[in-house]
Amino acid sequence: MISFATCGIIGKTGKIAFWQSFLAIFLLWIGYALFKSLPNDNLLASRVAVMTGVKIWWILLLLTGILSGLVAGISGYCGYQFRMAMLAKKTDEKIA
Amino acid sequence: MNKIKAFLCVVVPIALAFLFNTKLGNTPPLLKFLNPFMGFWQNAENNHFMFNHKAKIKGAIDKIEIVFDDRMIPHIFAQNDHDLYLAQGYVTAMHRLWQMDFQTRFAAGRISEVVGDKAIEVDRYQRRMGMVYGAENSLKGMMADPKAKEMILAYTEGINAYIKTLSKANYPLEYKILDFKPEDWTPVKCALLLKQMSAVLAMGSDEFYMTNILKKFGPEVTKDLFPDYPFREDPIIPVGTKWDFTPLPIPKTPESFTQAQTGDVKTTEKREGIGSNNWALSGSKTASGYPILANDPHLDLTLPSIWYQIQLHAPGVNTYGVSLPGAPGVIIGFNQKIAWGVTNVAADVLDFYEIKFKDSSHNEYWYNNKWNATNKKLEVIKIRGAKDEIDTVFYTHHGPVVYFQKPKYSRANNVPVGDALRWIAHDQSNELMTFYYLNRGKNYADYRKALTFYTAPAQNFVFASVDNDIAITPNGKFPLKWKDQGKFILDGTDPAYDWQGWIPAAQNPTVKNPARGFVSSANQSSTDTTYPYYINWEFSPYERGKRINDRLGAMSKATMDSIRLMQTDNYSILAQNLVPALLPLLNTEQLNATQKEALSYVNKWNKRYDANQIAASVFEIWTKRLTFDIWGDEFEVKGIPMRYPSRDRTVEMILKEPNAPWYDNIHTSKKETLTDLVNEAFKYSCDSLERRFGPINKDWNWANVKQSNVPHLAKIPGFGSKVLQIGGAKSTINALSETNGPSWRMVIELGKNPKGHGVYPGGQSGNPGSKFYDNMIDTWANGQLYDLFYMQSADDKSGTVISRLKISK
Numbered sequence: 001m002i003s004f005a006t007c008g009i010i011g012k013t014g015k016i017a018f019w020q021s022f023l024a025i026f027l028l029w030i031g032y033a034l035f036k037s038l039p040n041d042n043l044l045a046s047r048v049a050v051m052t053g054v055k056i057w058w059i060l061l062l063l064t065g066i067l068s069g070l071v072a073g074i075s076g077y078c079g080y081q082f083r084m085a086m087l088a089k090k091t092d093e094k095i096a
Numbered sequence: 097m098n099k100i101k102a103f104l105c106v107v108v109p110i111a112l113a114f115l116f117n118t119k120l121g122n123t124p125p126l127l128k129f130l131n132p133f134m135g136f137w138q139n140a141e142n143n144h145f146m147f148n149h150k151a152k153i154k155g156a157i158d159k160i161e162i163v164f165d166d167r168m169i170p171h172i173f174a175q176n177d178h179d180l181y182l183a184q185g186y187v188t189a190m191h192r193l194w195q196m197d198f199q200t201r202f203a204a205g206r207i208s209e210v211v212g213d214k215a216i217e218v219d220r221y222q223r224r225m226g227m228v229y230g231a232e233n234s235l236k237g238m239m240a241d242p243k244a245k246e247m248i249l250a251y252t253e254g255i256n257a258y259i260k261t262l263s264k265a266n267y268p269l270e271y272k273i274l275d276f277k278p279e280d281w282t283p284v285k286c287a288l289l290l291k292q293m294s295a296v297l298a299m300g301s302d303e304f305y306m307t308n309i310l311k312k313f314g315p316e317v318t319k320d321l322f323p324d325y326p327f328r329e330d331p332i333i334p335v336g337t338k339w340d341f342t343p344l345p346i347p348k349t350p351e352s353f354t355q356a357q358t359g360d361v362k363t364t365e366k367r368e369g370i371g372s373n374n375w376a377l378s379g380s381k382t383a384s385g386y387p388i389l390a391n392d393p394h395l396d397l398t399l400p401s402i403w404y405q406i407q408l409h410a411p412g413v414n415t416y417g418v419s420l421p422g423a424p425g426v427i428i429g430f431n432q433k434i435a436w437g438v439t440n441v442a443a444d445v446l447d448f449y450e451i452k453f454k455d456s457s458h459n460e461y462w463y464n465n466k467w468n469a470t471n472k473k474l475e476v477i478k479i480r481g482a483k484d485e486i487d488t489v490f491y492t493h494h495g496p497v498v499y500f501q502k503p504k505y506s507r508a509n510n511v512p513v514g515d516a517l518r519w520i521a522h523d524q525s526n527e528l529m530t531f532y533y534l535n536r537g538k539n540y541a542d543y544r545k546a547l548t549f550y551t552a553p554a555q556n557f558v559f560a561s562v563d564n565d566i567a568i569t570p571n572g573k574f575p576l577k578w579k580d581q582g583k584f585i586l587d588g589t590d591p592a593y594d595w596q597g598w599i600p601a602a603q604n605p606t607v608k609n610p611a612r613g614f615v616s617s618a619n620q621s622s623t624d625t626t627y628p629y630y631i632n633w634e635f636s637p638y639e640r641g642k643r644i645n646d647r648l649g650a651m652s653k654a655t656m657d658s659i660r661l662m663q664t665d666n667y668s669i670l671a672q673n674l675v676p677a678l679l680p681l682l683n684t685e686q687l688n689a690t691q692k693e694a695l696s697y698v699n700k701w702n703k704r705y706d707a708n709q710i711a712a713s714v715f716e717i718w719t720k721r722l723t724f725d726i727w728g729d730e731f732e733v734k735g736i737p738m739r740y741p742s743r744d745r746t747v748e749m750i751l752k753e754p755n756a757p758w759y760d761n762i763h764t765s766k767k768e769t770l771t772d773l774v775n776e777a778f779k780y781s782c783d784s785l786e787r788r789f790g791p792i793n794k795d796w797n798w799a800n801v802k803q804s805n806v807p808h809l810a811k812i813p814g815f816g817s818k819v820l821q822i823g824g825a826k827s828t829i830n831a832l833s834e835t836n837g838p839s840w841r842m843v844i845e846l847g848k849n850p851k852g853h854g855v856y857p858g859g860q861s862g863n864p865g866s867k868f869y870d871n872m873i874d875t876w877a878n879g880q881l882y883d884l885f886y887m888q889s890a891d892d893k894s895g896t897v898i899s900r901l902k903i904s905k
Binding site (some may be wrong): 029032034035036037039040041042043044045046047048049050051052058062063064067068071074078079081082085 | 099101104105106109110113114116126127129130131132133136137138139140142144145269273458812813814815864865866867869
């Protein structure tokens with residue numbers, strides 16, 4: 001939701017809207033996940049990795065980042081496109 | 097065009113967020129689950145730093161201190177009973193909340209609420225067997241006793257105080273996986289937990305099978321193959337013990353026999369698993385001169401473990417042992433002066449009654465020469481993602497009519513359709529007081545007093561005290577029955593078939609300080625044939641009990657280690673009895689190379705089910721196959737659920753009746769003999785092992801065939817243990833199978849200061865993200881025991897303390 005709004009307001013291009021949102025959440029989630037997991041010697045992450053079928057704990061970590069980043073990125077992109085669509089409408093109306 | 101684009105741009109992110117935050121089928125809501133701020137990453141505990149904590153619980157009367165030792169075992173120091181059980185509830189919830197929730201939900205038939213309609217038959221079974229009905233009655237009994245009431249309410253308060261501290265981020269992991277939230281604990285859940293233990297230990301009943309067998313084979317054969325006492329036995333109460341009471345008159349056996357209902361169900365072999373060992377040695381046989389007591393209850397092994405270690409210290413009580421998450425008190429353990437333990441009696445306290453209904457409305461049934469009204473109980477089963485299901489259960493004065501139609505649920509295989517259930521667990525009870533008094537007991541008299549409060553599941557309570565008394569009592573509330581009342585389905589119309597009264601508690605079989613210097617039990621027959629009352633017609637096979645008694649009989653100057661080694665004894669009396677009888681029957685000419693090699697292993701075998709024994713694997717499959725060869729053709733009949741004769745009876749036949757008609761396979765025209773079957777079974781054993789593992793190699797080792805492991809309670813993959821390379825088998829003292837075995841091993845040396853030793857295969861924490869989740873498994877697998885830290889005060893420095901929790905109001 002946040003990325004939707006942010007990119008809606010300040011997004012310069014669709015690509016940037018997507019990738020910046022993606023990266024931001026990707027790094028944030030992976031960073032915090034590591035912060036929780038490392039003192040745990042990655043015990044839990046390994047078990048959950050087996051449970052979900054990915055087997056290796058850092059693949060699970062990557063998945064966390066990628067999935068969340070994707071959702072954020074798409075939201076950001078959509079936010080940007082939404083603004084573009086609204087602006088285009090306004091210009092259409094102005095012209096007409 | 098733009099409008100559509102704009103619309104999509106709003107909808108898509110919302111849809112995505114919704115998708116990834118919803119549970120789909122079995123997958124947890126992905127985004128919620130992977131979110132490091134709220135999801136499973138939050139459950140990863142810091143393994144390197146432990147902190148002291150403070151907590152405020154409004155209901156606490158005084159200060160409470162909980163000291164955690166280096167295995168995360170809590171030692172509670174309270175100033176009164178209320179605070180003691182409050183703290184026990186709090187700290188048990190801290191470590192095992194999800195387990196307590198899940199086990200009581202399962203007991204109450206409320207799993208569909210969480211996982212959807214795939215669990216509907218599981219829930220229906222629990223409801224229809226009267227679990228909630230029994231728990232509510234049981235609770236009435238407990239709440240009528242002011243002490244039990246105080247314990248339960250304080251324990252409940254403690255659990256709820258802990259639940260209040262939880263936010264979504266720190267819900268236990270399984271809540272996040274299954275996507276539901278913890279609900280408040282209520283007193284009836286304590287009762288449900290206890291009833292569930294009753295179900296696990298005392299819900300065995302074969303009368304449906306037995307009635308079918310009686311109908312098919314007639315009374316002569318039934319009596320011959322299913323005798324009321326095994327040909328070899330070493331009973332719990334030693335042979336020749338005198339009974340010092342005048343028994344009540346036994347009710348008369350009615351003349352009639354009953355007809356059975358049959359269903360479309362496959363027979364399952366009687367599962368040997370629910371059982372345990374315990375024993376106590378008098379000071380006359382120990383090096384210290386004081387008694388040593390040992391107990392290892394055999395239950396399904398799970399993570400988290402069914403047991404939770406704890407020490408309870410308050411004015412009047414200082415006890416250490418294992419507790420059941422969900423019920424207050426210490427169940428198996430010791431205090432300064434006494435130690436106690438339990439094994440299952442497996443009494444016949446569950447009966448089915450055939451009911452004659454007036455019509456298909458089931459509103460009335462015939463009993464005592466008139467029509468009687470049934471009671472209707474509506475069971476509402478909430479189902480996640482679907483409408484509530486309402487199940488109507490009809491209750492007669494015996495109990496609920498469990499099924500009118502056979503469900504697709506394997507646990508219900510032994511339930512006859514249309515019959516009412518009379519089960520001890522439906523009665524009012526107050527078991528908690530037994531443990532309350534045992535926890536505080538100082539001597540034999542206290543032990544005997546504690547036993548009078550106990551109803552079900554009946555247990556062989558072993559006892560030892562520092563005064564050098566040892567004792568054992570098969571104990572519970574036993575119905576006063578005529579011989580074999582309950583071996584078959586009973587006539588529900590005739591009052592002569594009802595339970596006629598109770599065996600007075602003081603007349604339960606018991607022995608104190610027997611001449612032989614030890615007491616023991618391994619679920620075998622409670623007594624010899626002179627005991628005047630009927631407890632059951634069949635008990636566990638005698639091999640474990642015999643081995644225990646052989647070893648204890650030979651012991652002198654025993655130490656903790658002697659006993660510890662006994663608990664992991666892999667020697668099989670079954671092998672000792674059968675191998676010399678079977679080997680001569682093998683036709684070695686007809687064996688192929690692999691089979692000949694396997695035979696050489698069996699010839700050299702020391703009869704131990706050790707981890708690296710190939711002979712054990714061959715023998716185990718061989719004898720199981722032989723049992724099937726003998727009985728399968730006669731006792732597995734489509735449409736007539738039955739069971740095989742017991743192992744004792746099978747062994748007796750092999751040893752003493754080489755020409756019995758049962759060896760012949762009735763489906764073949766040839767007339768088979770025992771020799772034919774022994775050969776077929778042996779070849780089958782070798783062939784199946786070869787199919788699985790190739791020609792003889794180390795994969796044929798018993799540990800690899802047995803595959804013992806400790807799975808997660810809800811079988812979540814990745815949360816169980818690895819396969820353990822350990823020995824043991826059901827016919828040995830170390831009674832391990834794939835996932836069932838000694839769930840707790842304990843040895844207590846009494847003396848001026850008691851020394852406790854124990855271990856269970858698991859860890860104190862139920863959080864898979866904690867290093868205390870499974871840290872004790874290896875010690876247990878190696879047959880070792882930890883020294884238990886029995887603290888005398890909160891400042892006791894004789895052990896390692898890693899953190900403290902101070903509770904105030």
